[in-house]
Amino acid sequence: MIVIRTVAEMQSWTDAARRKGQRIALVPTMGYLHEGHLALVRIARTKADVTVVSIFVNPLQFGPAEDLAAYPRDAVRDESLLRREGADVVFHPEVAEMYPPDFTTNVQVERLSDGLCGRSRPGHFRGVTTVVAKLFNAVRPHVAVFGGKDAQQAGIIQRMNRDLDFGIDIIIAPTVRESDGLALSSRNTYLSQLERRQAPVLYRALQYGARLIELGERNPQMIIPALSDMIMRETSGRIDYISIVDTETFADVTRVKSEVLIALAVSLGKTRLIDNILAQPPL
């Protein structure tokens, strides 16, 4: 496994791989890897001849009051996990390599970025799509793997890929969870012991919501308050949103008529957690 730190070197490495007829997979991450990331790497390896994992804590996607400086980092551990997992390249650029001082171009997927996390984190998805477009151009992969835990992000990247003709096969992998249901996240390390014990209620609430829909409840205004009560009873968290949305546009549905996404964001202390579940009404 090699570590590459510049865009030029990354491009020439994958150019050479392409010339050899190799299929290239990319797994973008912000590092501090956990089993959720490693599951994406395993999927990538089944889809391509060579797998590139990028590690880049992207300042563009953090708001001014967010946790950019505090975001956990451990390159040595990440590299050893990736070596064990059989990754071929770690692309780990410095911020100045990705964003020179006169950097001024952004990629924005409109409308899909408006709701859910887009509403509470203005500019977040613009930062995500800008960096992912740059990573796509640095690596020029055939296939890229993203996690369904960040469902809105994955949908936005699929739309960007289509609208801007990147021509990359985008794969969305299932969410990897702890045994108690909590979705793995690098930010889980911020949780206090008490918050960690409370956090699994988020997924239990999502499962309850999906069950209500499967049983025939079609009115989001009946479902959302039930989930909110469940979470407020078991945590002292602050609910940012609980929404039932269209799986492609991420717009709120007023009635559940086909498969929907139930998505939520809840802050437990200073840790903002997100999670989601798909739910299908009866025919």
Ligand code: AMP
């Ligand atoms: P991050 O490092 O948090 O930016 O995540 C990098 C990639 O890993 C994104 O595509 C995430 O959706 C994905 N990911 C993060 N957590 C999980 C998880 N628990 N299960 C599956 N994929 C995940």
